[in-house]
Amino acid sequence: MEIKATEEAPLTKSAVVTAWQFVAAHPFVILFLLLFVRPLWRRYSSPLRQFPGPFIASCTRAWKVWSTWSGQTEQHHIALHKKYGSPVVRIAPNEVSFSNPEAAVELFKTGKGFHKTDFYGVFPPPENPDIFTETREAVHGVKKRYAATPYSLASMQQCTPRIEETEKLLISKLDEFADNNKICDFGDWLHFFAFDVLGEVAFSKKFGFLDAGVDVDRAIKTIDNSQWYNGIVGQVPWLDYLFRRNPLWNLIPFMSSKNALITKTALGQLQQRQGPEGEKVEYKDLLNSLIVAQKEHPEALGPGDVFAIAHGAIFAGSDSTASTMQSFFWYVLSNKRIYDKLVEEIMSANLSEMVMYNEAQNLPYFQACLKEAMRIAPAVGLNITRKVPPGGAEIDGVKLPEGTAVAVNGWVLHRNKSVFGDDAEVYRPERWLDDDKEKVKMMERCMFQFGGGSHVCIGRHLALLEMNKVIPELLRRYDIQLVNPGKKLDHHSSFFVVQWGLLTYMRLRGKA
Numbered sequence: 001m002e003i004k005a006t007e008e009a010p011l012t013k014s015a016v017v018t019a020w021q022f023v024a025a026h027p028f029v030i031l032f033l034l035l036f037v038r039p040l041w042r043r044y045s046s047p048l049r050q051f052p053g054p055f056i057a058s059c060t061r062a063w064k065v066w067s068t069w070s071g072q073t074e075q076h077h078i079a080l081h082k083k084y085g086s087p088v089v090r091i092a093p094n095e096v097s098f099s100n101p102e103a104a105v106e107l108f109k110t111g112k113g114f115h116k117t118d119f120y121g122v123f124p125p126p127e128n129p130d131i132f133t134e135t136r137e138a139v140h141g142v143k144k145r146y147a148a149t150p151y152s153l154a155s156m157q158q159c160t161p162r163i164e165e166t167e168k169l170l171i172s173k174l175d176e177f178a179d180n181n182k183i184c185d186f187g188d189w190l191h192f193f194a195f196d197v198l199g200e201v202a203f204s205k206k207f208g209f210l211d212a213g214v215d216v217d218r219a220i221k222t223i224d225n226s227q228w229y230n231g232i233v234g235q236v237p238w239l240d241y242l243f244r245r246n247p248l249w250n251l252i253p254f255m256s257s258k259n260a261l262i263t264k265t266a267l268g269q270l271q272q273r274q275g276p277e278g279e280k281v282e283y284k285d286l287l288n289s290l291i292v293a294q295k296e297h298p299e300a301l302g303p304g305d306v307f308a309i310a311h312g313a314i315f316a317g318s319d320s321t322a323s324t325m326q327s328f329f330w331y332v333l334s335n336k337r338i339y340d341k342l343v344e345e346i347m348s349a350n351l352s353e354m355v356m357y358n359e360a361q362n363l364p365y366f367q368a369c370l371k372e373a374m375r376i377a378p379a380v381g382l383n384i385t386r387k388v389p390p391g392g393a394e395i396d397g398v399k400l401p402e403g404t405a406v407a408v409n410g411w412v413l414h415r416n417k418s419v420f421g422d423d424a425e426v427y428r429p430e431r432w433l434d435d436d437k438e439k440v441k442m443m444e445r446c447m448f449q450f451g452g453g454s455h456v457c458i459g460r461h462l463a464l465l466e467m468n469k470v471i472p473e474l475l476r477r478y479d480i481q482l483v484n485p486g487k488k489l490d491h492h493s494s495f496f497v498v499q500w501g502l503l504t505y506m507r508l509r510g511k512a
């Protein structure tokens, strides 16, 4: 064997030299091969060639980069499935999108071996992945197990007093618009509220957006920019080594995120808890629960994990919750019949001074309106993507080779007419109150606003808790009207659907 190796070495060397000489002598031939032959080879040599889709998408990932860059990728995916009339569409040389919710059920089934793709590895911090960004399934499982209790509904309900304090602050700010009959950028205030609730729940400290009434330090904008970058570069993950993972990146002051408000708050709180004072205070928040879990299970969670998970919660939970509330209000306020029916239900219910989570569960029309908002406009606009395990797999009756990326998009899945009915594109809360319980059960099963399987959203209890409290509270207090009825919200899908333009008039009920 050794003799063979020494014999091969000069051969290999001369092959490399010859190849290099060829490249140097024929740069245009190489360029031609790279630009035309390779993409065509990727298109036609792959078993995925049987699926319809845009020609350019089957040759290069540039289509996905463009689609994400445009901020309208969920619309592109809806349009593709419509155009090709197919439940499977090829959206990249090695990627297909499914439109049938049954396919998503199979994709997310625990134990089927579909793993997160490298897309998620682009989301920071790469050196210490959190629950969302961790692509190693076994490591993810351990982190999620120990974070499950801190994120449970019971733990989140312990934060109720702090959520209510934040609600009261929001109300005091909205009252000013009502008192002065001023136009309110309600969408912005809901965004500030979602951030400040997370500050309280994660770190027992508001970030100060509600108090200031502005995007303090442009922190929200910074997160949106970062998510936009993640979404685009995540389509071609190796590009991250050229940009954010490039050590030169942090030398450009506005590219560094170390001093951003959210990160500063998280780091400050962590240091404070680890100091002598921290030991004395009984914090009932996410950071503290994670510190306790880390102390009890140091073999499973490192100190870096505590920071990454608590910090990651702000990124995963802010735009998502804000976007869902904005969609809810836009759809309800856009339809007088629905608005009146919902207000009547809320006003005739005997609700506590601050609406409680359990009380909101007993408002069936409100629950239907909320579910319908999450159906028609799920907060995640990009695809959720998984990789086919070694040996290949079958999804929804379609055989796929190993390594294929399989994408599902909530905006597409939730418009499936065979599940949600012929009017699937219409906002109609009544579909959730249908007498046919089996049909409703099937629709429930086909909802993916929180993802699914082992990666189902761990923060959903918090999101539902705060939305169930604050939304009925606001509808009970204010008669809300759109400034521009009929005008859709502007949006930009980075990972989440970031929306703006929800301008309203707020009028205190009972006041002439």
Ligand code: HEM
Pocket: 131, 132, 133, 144, 312, 313, 314, 316, 317, 318, 320, 321, 324, 378, 379, 380, 384, 385, 448, 449, 450, 451, 452, 454, 455, 456, 457, 458, 459, 460, 462, 463
């Ligand atoms: C209405 C609000 C929310 C929506 C619609 C939502 C949606 C989602 C979705 C669709 C996923 C799956 C993503 C994927 O598999 O690629 C997810 C995962 C996740 N979400 Fe949420 N989310 C919301 C609120 C929150 C909140 C408030 C937090 C934290 C406090 C949070 C933390 C997370 C985390 C850590 C993951 C990763 C879970 C895992 O991979 O195991 N989310 N979310």
